[in-house]
Amino acid sequence: MTDRRYLVKEMFGPTLQGEGAHAGRAVVFLRFAACNLACPGCDTDFSPAGAQRMTAAEIVVRLVALDVGHTGRVVVTGGEPTLQWDAALAGAIRGAGFRAHMESNATRPLAAPVDWLTISPKPQHHPARVALADGLPADEVKVVVDDTVDEAALDRYAARWRCEHYFVQPWMDDRYAHHLARTLALIHARPRWRLSLQLHKIIGVP
Numbered sequence: 635m636t637d638r639r640y641l642v643k644e645m646f647g648p649t650l651q652g653e654g655a656h657a658g659r660a661v662v663f664l665r666f667a668a669c670n671l672a673c674p675g676c677d678t679d680f681s682p683a684g685a686q687r688m689t690a691a692e693i694v695v696r697l698v699a700l701d702v703g704h705t706g707r708v709v710v711t712g713g714e715p716t717l718q719w720d721a722a723l724a725g726a727i728r729g730a731g732f733r734a735h736m737e738s739n740a741t742r743p744l745a746a747p748v749d750w751l752t753i754s755p756k757p758q759h760h761p762a763r764v765a766l767a768d769g770l771p772a773d774e775v776k777v778v779v780d781d782t783v784d785e786a787a788l789d790r791y792a793a794r795w796r797c798e799h800y801f802v803q804p805w806m807d808d809r810y811a812h813h814l815a816r817t818l819a820l821i822h823a824r825p826r827w828r829l830s831l832q833l834h835k836i837i838g839v840p
């Protein structure tokens with residue numbers, strides 16, 4: 635373990651994973667501050683305001699305390715978690731018995747292993763200097779659907795990341811009904827893709 639301090643926005647649990655193939659599963663959450671993108675409509679507060687600088691040991695102690703049901707699963711998110719995920723932290727968290735489930739925007743390589751990688755690409759919102767990273771070991775691809783996402787985009791993602799699980803998920807903003815209708819139409823056009831809903835918002839858990 636190193637003395638590096640990671641910028642942690644919040645840790646909470648026990649709660650449920652709300653999205654993707656593990657939706658409904660009991661987990662604890664580790665949310666880092668900071669993101670390398672600024673997508674319009676982003677619903678996550680990842681600003682450094684209120685974040686804490688914590689060592690890997692401090693993070694593990696907190697996760698263990700939160701995991702009262704011994705789920706052994708931590709969702710590692712942000713912001714963009716690859717900005718901070720490194721071998722020391724991965725070793726500490728996984729060494730404490732947690733499976734690390736990460737959600738990334740796929741613009742950066744992974745500096746250390748995870749146990750489940752969700753790719754949530756948003757290239758339509760990248761500045762030109764940012765590209766999708768190559769070689770990421772995706773376990774699932776989850777595309778948040780707005781007016782910029784079409785069948786061709788889904789085809790490109792499915793060709794780029796070969797994995798078992800492909801999800802489309804409507805943006806949950808003030809045009810939710812519109813995005814949901816578009817999502818359903820995409821599923822009928824591309825049945826490999828399945829519906830993901832933000833269950834945690836629907837049932838009102840963090």
Ligand code: SF4
Binds near residue numbers: 673676677678756
């Ligand atoms: S990549 Fe995710 S966290 Fe970062 S700005 Fe976009 S939606 Fe928000």
